Amino acid sequence: MRPDAPPIDPKLLADNDYCNHEKHRQRLNFLSCCRWPVLNIFLLDLKWYKVVLDIEDLKSLRVIRDRGWSLLSGDSGNIDLAVENYVRFDGDPTKNPTITDGELKKEFAGLMSSIKEYREKAGNPNHNLNLILVGPSKNGPFTIIEGNHSAMGLFLRYVVDHPKEPFPTISCYIGVSPLIRRCGWAY
Numbered sequence: 001m002r003p004d005a006p007p008i009d010p011k012l013l014a015d016n017d018y019c020n021h022e023k024h025r026q027r028l029n030f031l032s033c034c035r036w037p038v039l040n041i042f043l044l045d046l047k048w049y050k051v052v053l054d055i056e057d058l059k060s061l062r063v064i065r066d067r068g069w070s071l072l073s074g075d076s077g078n079i080d081l082a083v084e085n086y087v088r089f090d091g092d093p094t095k096n097p098t099i100t101d102g103e104l105k106k107e108f109a110g111l112m113s114s115i116k117e118y119r120e121k122a123g124n125p126n127h128n129l130n131l132i133l134v135g136p137s138k139n140g141p142f143t144i145i146e147g148n149h150s151a152m153g154l155f156l157r158y159v160v161d162h163p164k165e166p167f168p169t170i171s172c173y174i175g176v177s178p179l180i181r182r183c184g185w186a187y
Contacts, residue, residue: 046134046175053131053170058155061133062143062187067104068111069148077143077187083155086115118153123162129154131172136180143186147172 062077063069073082089095092112131147144151158167180186 045177045179047177049138049174049176051172051174053172055158055167058151058167058170059159060140060142061151062141063148063151064143064145065185065187068108071104071108072111079144079151079155083152083160086112086152086156087160114149115152115156118149119156119161120153122150122153122157123165129170131170132175133172134175134177134180134186136176136178138176141187142174143180145186 059080061079063073063079063082065077069077069082072085073079074085089112129147129150131151132145133142134145135142154168154170158165
């Protein structure tokens with residue numbers, strides 16, 4: 001059964017304020033409905049596992065393949081390269097010489113701003129971290145389908161800013177299916 005897509009104001013999708021929980025909930029609801037046909041391809045085949053990530057696991061994750069994340073990760077999807085580029089551009093999209101399109105620059109600025117906010121939240125023990133990963137096998141590679149901003153914030157906090165601080169216990173869900181290889185947004 002496919003959920004019906006609720007009516008949504010186009011401005012809501014373009015709004016880069018990811019910290020407004022009500023707007024974020026509405027966006028997630030709408031996007032879940034839009035993603036359903038894509039997810040339905042492999043949904044029944046997924047085997048789910050609850051796992052605990054350590055710092056090395058975090059370094060091996062891939063961000064989802066889309067326009068903004070691809071620019072940040074250099075089309076590799078590697079979260080460590082995305083972090084390296086974020087640090088290199090100092091969170092400022094105008095410092096990325098590969099972005100010349102004004103609309104894309106605005107979208108990229110929203111992404112960078114959101115990552116900065118999650119970086120600040122990452123050290124807060126009350127911050128609710130939700131990571132959902134998918135991969136073609138138990139050995140990965142794993143693409144983050146929920147929690148890309150949070151994972152970047154964690155990486156920046158515990159690898160770049162405070163590498164001597166103990167890494168927190170991160171529980172997440174991993175969906176495994178060989179059909180993931182068919183999805184253009186996964187690595």
